Amino acid sequence: MTRKQLDTDIVIAGGGLAGATLALALTRAIPALRITVVEAFPLTPDASADTYQPSYDARSTALAWGSRLMFEELDLWGALARHATPIRHIHVSDRGRFGATRLAASDHDQDALGYVVDNRWLGLCLMSALVACPQVTWRAPAQVRGVTNNVRGVAVQVASGEHVTELQAQCVVIADGGRSGLREQLGFRVDSSSYGQHALIANVSTSCDHGFTAYERFTDAGPMALLPHGSGDRAGHDSALVWTLTDDALERILAVTDEERCQQLQQRFGWRLGRFTRIGQCHHYPLTLTTVNEVVRPGIALIGNAAHTLHPVAGQGFNLALRGIMALVEQLQQAQVRGEHLGSLQILRHYQENHRRDCQSTVRFSDSLIQIFGLDIPAMKLARDAGLVGLDLLPGAKRWFARSAMGLGGRRPRFGAVTQEVMDD
Template sequence: MHESQFDLIICGGGMVGASLVAALTPSAKSLGLKIALVEQSPMQAKPNPQFQPSFDARSTALAYGSRTAFESMGVWELLHEHLTPIDRIHVSDRGRWGQTTMSAEQERVDALGYVVENHWLGQVLMSSVLAARDQVELYSPATVESVEWVEGQRHVVIDQDGESITLTAPLVVMADGGRSELRQRMGIEYRQTPYHQHALIANLEVDRPHDGVAYERFTENGPIALLPIEDHEGRHRMGLVWTLSDDQVNSRMGQIDQQFLADLQQAFGYRAGRLIGVGERFSYPLHLTLADEQVRRGLVVLGNAAHALHPIAGQGFNLALRGVCELAERIILAKQAGQDIGALAMLEEFIDGRRKDQSRTIGFGDSALKIFSSTNPALRLGRSLALQTLDLIPSARTLLARAAMGLDTPAARLKSND
């Protein structure tokens, strides 16, 4: 039995856990911050990540505000090498006349957002972990056996290669995903509201360049989103997120490619061009999930373990990243002041500051889904009017665009005052 002392233990080395390490890296050395990162899967990090494109790679939409976060972490320049900017977002309602377009030029920004392949984002974040190995100890693959509060510290027992290791720290962050085993083991209750829908995701080949345009198309069977992503071997690609009812998803997953593309083309239309190819399809059920407790003394729940959203507005990871940055800022300030970074009062202040953002982001996506999925004639007319109003009134469109870009929330400061 070995024992190691840290300032912070992060359980989960996915995009949220690795982002927290990257957010703390600019200040970790000057503050003498010692971090343990525990991940169940083998982490294949490289000091100089190499981009290995794949037609079927899963992608994440980054709000423009997330760029500020990654710039503060010092990883934006590398990450930007393989990002696809979103220059315009076109929103429409199938079978109705209402539509609106938001553009980066109108909002006077470089892009409304960006699309990045998940494996590239992961490699870039992990390169930041490796660059800070003097301050970060990586345990991978390793599983967390228990998390206990003992004499003013969190004790985390992990199993690595059959060896039991006890890690201690004043603060533990749980970032182990939407199916968090730790959340259940810690007795943290959560509320889950099923949408009775699935998200079907795949990459499509289209017959023309996407020109940086993202589409959100509302149909009677659920919204269809197409995201611009990098070309692959000369093939123009867009990422698909198709929201389907539970009783539709299996038939769509089982269709031959030709029939699947024909049905999707009919539902979406030809704004993005002809759909001429589809890669491997994946699907997952959609729920609105919110943990009842996101902090305890010496404990924080982050990312999908704390909240899982409908993908309608593409805000899940962006909301999580804002939480990561605010927590990192509070850890830095507490460490500078010589305060206990696991103190319950500080963590309660953190979560109080996050609830407004969480409520607003979750509420926006939930309301939009209900309004745009409704078959009520009055609501359908109302949403067409709303879209047309947005298209005619630039100030209203700007408010929506700023919210979508994550610019209505102050950016965290991630550098210590050394």
């Protein structure tokens, strides 16, 4: 195959956080690669990281310590850290029960267990880095309408308004989110189960500062999390809230005033952060566990929420996606060094198998928390108390739990200088 036969090497369908991170990782790992990102929303050329002003209502993402290490490999952490709030402590408890587990970054000789970063800031940092990459071409606003395999790889139909063009590429990566229309069109089998709950997302303020502590609170009505939000230099009074609610409870919460929401939140969370004084703009979405057993086909791979969506209880969604992205890039880099076709099913299956165990264990961990803490049975409540106390007292169990929370529980995909071992393999 000659390069003259191709319009581009990789097409990324979706330019959100997952797609943009993949594009940047590919430029770092395989600088000669030509990448086309197809994004449904128009780019805003005037948006700049230099003009970014944090907003009280900004939605945010929890990044594990392992994700920080990956962004360091991408030479992006220096920028992200300017507006990243460290999580130095994690407090896990069962409302109304005595069991609790506490984690501290200092116990693991780290500055933080993780970080909270505004989604907009993360996106601006990614875009600022990608603007400097001439090998990346953006088609926006545009959508991938179809993908067809051929002897050269894949033909990708890209629609912008009424105009449709076809790009020939080695591989297309689907990164257009949990409701991926392209995934559905191509007939990927999706296993989906509803939790019968919604996640309400908002920023809140409390009378006591958060002390850089993330709270995971399990209640009889569902779990809730409060993540430290705001400055990275001093502990503030703002936190990012993830509140799990039934359909009926969500309707009631949305129907009342902000003051009444704060009062109901106080009843569910308690007084560990003092009084809730403010709640910002509320967003909500239904909670569903979605997995795709086979995330690759010849010339096609799924990443991010297009491959799996989790309950937000453990804050693992984007961190799992990031590890999957790096696993894919690792395989593509090795294939490029060997002179192999990047859309080869064998290469893409290596990515799938390397990421499968991490994905399955993370899904089981997140889903089991919901199942275990959702059982209103006296014996189970005692078992939960014993488990939380055991995690707090047993060094080995506590270390395992901390490493899982930090995103260090399994193999971390890496790329960089390709070793002679890889080249000779």
